[in-house]
Amino acid sequence: xxxxxxxxALRNLRRQLRRSLSALLTIAIxxxxxxxxxxxxxxxxxxxxxxxxRAQYGHLQLTAPGFHERGRSNLHAHLMxxxxxxxxxxxxxxxxxxxxxxxxxLASAGDTTLPFSGLGLDPAVDAQGGSALRxxxxxxxxxxxxxxxxxxxxxxxxxxxxxxxxxxxLVTTAxxxxxxxxxxxxxxxxxxxxxxxxxxxxxxxGVARELMRSEGSHQYLIYLSDxxxxxxxxxxxxxxxQTEGFELRDWWSLxxxxxRAEQLFRQQLTVVVAIVTAILLLSISNTMMMTVLExxxxxxxxxxxxxxxxxVLRGFVLEGAMLGLLGVLLGITLAWVLSLxxxxxxxxxxxxxxxxxxxxxxxxxxxxxxxxVALLSWGATVLACLWPAxxxxxxxxxxxxxxxx
Amino acid sequence: xxxxASTVDLALRNVRRQRGxxxxxxxxxxxxxxxxxxxxxxxxxxxxELGDSIIYAQTGHLQLxxxxxxxxxxxxPEAYLIEETEALREELEDGDGxxxxxxxxxxxxxxxxxxxxxxxxxxxxxxERESALGSYINIAAGRRLADDDTFGVLLGAGVAxxxxxxPGDWMDVVATTVDGSMNSLEFEVVxxxxxxxxxxxxxxxxxxxAAVQELLGVSGxxxxxxxxxxxxxxxxxxxxxAQGFAERGFAVERWxxxxxxxxxxxxxYQQQFGFLIAVILSLVVLGVGTAMGMSIHERAAEFGTLRxxxxxxxxxxxxxxxxxxxxGLTGAVAxxxxxxxxxVAISAVGIPMPPPPNSDLGYISLIRLSLPVSLLAFAVGAxxxxxxxxxxxxxxxxxxxxxxxxxxV
Numbered sequence: 001x002x003x004x005x006x007x008x009a010l011r012n013l014r015r016q017l018r019r020s021l022s023a024l025l026t027i028a029i030x031x032x033x034x035x036x037x038x039x040x041x042x043x044x045x046x047x048x049x050x051x052x053x054r055a056q057y058g059h060l061q062l063t064a065p066g067f068h069e070r071g072r073s074n075l076h077a078h079l080m081x082x083x084x085x086x087x088x089x090x091x092x093x094x095x096x097x098x099x100x101x102x103x104x105x106l107a108s109a110g111d112t113t114l115p116f117s118g119l120g121l122d123p124a125v126d127a128q129g130g131s132a133l134r135x136x137x138x139x140x141x142x143x144x145x146x147x148x149x150x151x152x153x154x155x156x157x158x159x160x161x162x163x164x165x166x167x168x169x170l171v172t173t174a175x176x177x178x179x180x181x182x183x184x185x186x187x188x189x190x191x192x193x194x195x196x197x198x199x200x201x202x203x204x205x206g207v208a209r210e211l212m213r214s215e216g217s218h219q220y221l222i223y224l225s226d227x228x229x230x231x232x233x234x235x236x237x238x239x240x241x242q243t244e245g246f247e248l249r250d251w252w253s254l255x256x257x258x259x260r261a262e263q264l265f266r267q268q269l270t271v272v273v274a275i276v277t278a279i280l281l282l283s284i285s286n287t288m289m290m291t292v293l294e295x296x297x298x299x300x301x302x303x304x305x306x307x308x309x310x311x312v313l314r315g316f317v318l319e320g321a322m323l324g325l326l327g328v329l330l331g332i333t334l335a336w337v338l339s340l341x342x343x344x345x346x347x348x349x350x351x352x353x354x355x356x357x358x359x360x361x362x363x364x365x366x367x368x369x370x371x372x373v374a375l376l377s378w379g380a381t382v383l384a385c386l387w388p389a390x391x392x393x394x395x396x397x398x399x400x401x402x403x404x405x
Numbered sequence: 406x407x408x409x410a411s412t413v414d415l416a417l418r419n420v421r422r423q424r425g426x427x428x429x430x431x432x433x434x435x436x437x438x439x440x441x442x443x444x445x446x447x448x449x450x451x452x453x454e455l456g457d458s459i460i461y462a463q464t465g466h467l468q469l470x471x472x473x474x475x476x477x478x479x480x481x482p483e484a485y486l487i488e489e490t491e492a493l494r495e496e497l498e499d500g501d502g503x504x505x506x507x508x509x510x511x512x513x514x515x516x517x518x519x520x521x522x523x524x525x526x527x528x529x530x531x532x533e534r535e536s537a538l539g540s541y542i543n544i545a546a547g548r549r550l551a552d553d554d555t556f557g558v559l560l561g562a563g564v565a566x567x568x569x570x571x572p573g574d575w576m577d578v579v580a581t582t583v584d585g586s587m588n589s590l591e592f593e594v595v596x597x598x599x600x601x602x603x604x605x606x607x608x609x610x611x612x613x614x615a616a617v618q619e620l621l622g623v624s625g626x627x628x629x630x631x632x633x634x635x636x637x638x639x640x641x642x643x644x645x646x647a648q649g650f651a652e653r654g655f656a657v658e659r660w661x662x663x664x665x666x667x668x669x670x671x672x673x674y675q676q677q678f679g680f681l682i683a684v685i686l687s688l689v690v691l692g693v694g695t696a697m698g699m700s701i702h703e704r705a706a707e708f709g710t711l712r713x714x715x716x717x718x719x720x721x722x723x724x725x726x727x728x729x730x731x732x733g734l735t736g737a738v739a740x741x742x743x744x745x746x747x748x749v750a751i752s753a754v755g756i757p758m759p760p761p762p763n764s765d766l767g768y769i770s771l772i773r774l775s776l777p778v779s780l781l782a783f784a785v786g787a788x789x790x791x792x793x794x795x796x797x798x799x800x801x802x803x804x805x806x807x808x809x810x811x812x813x814v
Contacts, residue, residue: 018699019699022699026695029687029691033687033688036684037680037684040677040680041677070569072566073518073566073567073568073569075521104522104523104524114513114524115513115515115522117524158513191604194665195602195604195607195608195609196607198513198526199524199608257603257762258762260760260761260762261761261762264759264760264761264762267758267759268447268674268758269677271447271756271770272444272447272448272678273681275443275685276440276681276684276685278440279440279689280688282436283688283691283692286429286432286433286436287695287696289429290425290426290429290699294425350669350673350676351669352669352673353666353673
């Protein structure tokens with residue numbers, strides 16, 4: 001009996017090929033649209049996260065305890081020696097540890113002296129601000145540089161220096177002595193914020209340490225080649241880091257501003273995606289409703305021949321379920337092909353706010369997204385069938401037979 | 406009766422007769438139009454909210470400064486000083502739609518807590534006027550500056566964190582005076598603030614205008630900030646001021662140009678929302694197309710009969726197209742009404758949004774009614790059925806009459 005109903009439902013779908021096809025198309029394109037809309041946002045958020053991690057935070061950071069809260073007000077007290085070999089052994093082989101040394105002081109060129117906020121780093125392993133820092137003129141620090149300094153655009157303008165010029169850095173060392181040294185401007189760089197550029201200065205960490213007469217670094221940024229490993233690495237690292245006196249933080253807990261901005265943007269997108277979902281569901285039910293209502297006479301005939309209302313109902317719901325399944329599968333395939341197409345295009349998007357480099361558009365179709373969209377659309381199709389199918393099964397046979405079309 | 410009028414009459418009768426099919430097409434159109442209005446109105450609200458957060462946190466609507474002040478990126482206050490500030494303020498405030506004019510004096514300096522120093526950008530401001538403008542500035546601790554805080558300072562949250570300062574603490578501010586010597590003054594922290602830009606908060610420091618003038622040994626200001634009654638008149642005011650003040654050596658800048666992120670953020674929104682609008686559009690067209698196509702296809706026998714009775718193909722095509730226009734117009738009107746009603750209803754409830762990055766308070770988003778959005782949605786809805794009908798209409802008149810007549814319904 002059940003087998004027969006399924007069989008009949010399939011035959012009905014085939015017989016009503018045109019109607020089935022247009023319903024199928026509606027479902028499939030709806031599923032594709034929803035997947036593209038959400039997958040595209042997901043792709044964009046991944047790109048933003050990646051830029052934020054690469055440009056600012058690293059995946060993980062090792063610092064002296066309390067550095068993120070109080071460190072900047074007392075830099076000398078928050079220096080840490082490089083992580084030991086046994087700590088580094090816990091990291092994946094291709095992870096990169098990038099030390100950062102922070103210092104403030106006065107920079108002068110000619111008659112002008114201005115305060116700067118300096119960042120000492122290892123040019124060989126550090127992205128030097130990566131995509132957050134755009135080179136305006138000159139060059140970035142070479143991988144093996146022991147000299148040289150990148151100067152923020154605003155600071156360079158006000159000091160009146162260009163790439164190749166000499167600049168004198170004046171600081172107060174850890175033991176309260178004044179210390180100064182001259183170095184060469186290798187390049188002028190701009191971040192996305194004029195406020196930062198007015199004081200920014202990037203040097204090899206060696207220059208900064210020599211100037212400040214101290215060793216170690218304030219932050220050790222850990223870049224992982226595979227961001228998905230973050231939690232596992234963090235778990236392994238936590239105990240070792242603690243015994244060596246480090247505080248271990250992941251980028252997510254540090255990037256408070258980014259996190260909030262992402263949350264807000266997500267919510268804004270959700271509202272629009274909700275509208276997309278609503279219209280998708282309504283257009284699926286519109287089509288299914290039309291499909292059922294136009295077969296009123298056929299339903300009358302089947303019932304005149306003795307089919308029970310429950311069987312009519314079951315038949316329609318089954319048809320809807322199969323149609324929905326096919327539509328969902330077709331939609332997923334379509335979305336997948338389109339996402340491959342977009343990848344092949346390597347479409348460059350404009351830089352997000354706060355970055356100077358754009359990103360490549362991509363559509364991320366993760367299993368949770370696929371499952372959610374599939375269930376939603378399939379459920380909507382079946383639900384959309386229920387009401388007209390129920391109405392069809394309650395028809396007066398005589399009336400149904402007489403419906404003129 | 407001429408033929409067009411009779412076609413319209415026939416089309417109207419057909420639409421009424423085919424009640425079920427008409428309802429589906431009208432329904433599909435109305436839903437699509439309403440969805441476009443809702444999405445468009447929400448996006449508009451998001452962008453307006455972004456603009457307000459810039460205008461009322463930092464920039465005001467317009468800023469006047471000495472020509473060359475921005476380009477030089479120079480903090481040499483002497484070269485770009487506006488001396489005749491009160492006359493300028495009176496002249497600007499005289500204009501229609503100008504709420505107030507605020508003066509600011511900028512310089513770079515060092516802030517210190519006794520142990521360590523931090524490079525800052527010092528803003529000399531008029532406290533009460535800034536409070537009236539800065540409804541989007543979030544006070545993280547303490548309070549805003551008041552006019553009688555002669556030596557009070559409001560710190561960017563990042564500066565306060567870096568120097569471990571909280572309301573009630575005293576701090577030094579060092580700056581270079583006009584004659585090149587260093588000058589230092591002590592200030593009491595009255596509060597800390599957050600804006601949309603964390604970078605700005607990490608270096609910004611607000612002092613009373615008079616205190617900064619004393620620190621630098623100058624009088625006057627660098628920038629006159631203009632707050633307008635209505636953001637919509639920004640462009641008109643900008644052009645008016647540019648005309649009147651350009652020859653007197655002033656440059657006028659709009660808030661959009663003053664915020665480094667505005668255009669980038671709007672571009673991001675437009676790109677992302679544009680994609681979603683494209684998705685909605687394609688769903689509307691598809692939904693309407695399906696309903697329309699199915700309806701025409703299933704009436705093959707009817708059109709066959711018309712042609713068997715001698716109606717010319719063009720007349721049948723015209724009939725179908727006029728029908729689709731009637732359906733489109735009906736649906737579009739219903740959609741505009743539905744969309745705007747829903748927008749009002751949703752706005753009455755409000756869409757809760759999480760706090761913007763600079764604040765701990767979420768805000769309530771609305772769906773803004775806008776004529777251009779409604780008109781555009783109306784046009785899409787009114788035209789979609791006709792476009793969708795073109796193909797099926799041609800097919801139904803191409804079909805041999807005998808086949809059409811035999812078509813099972």
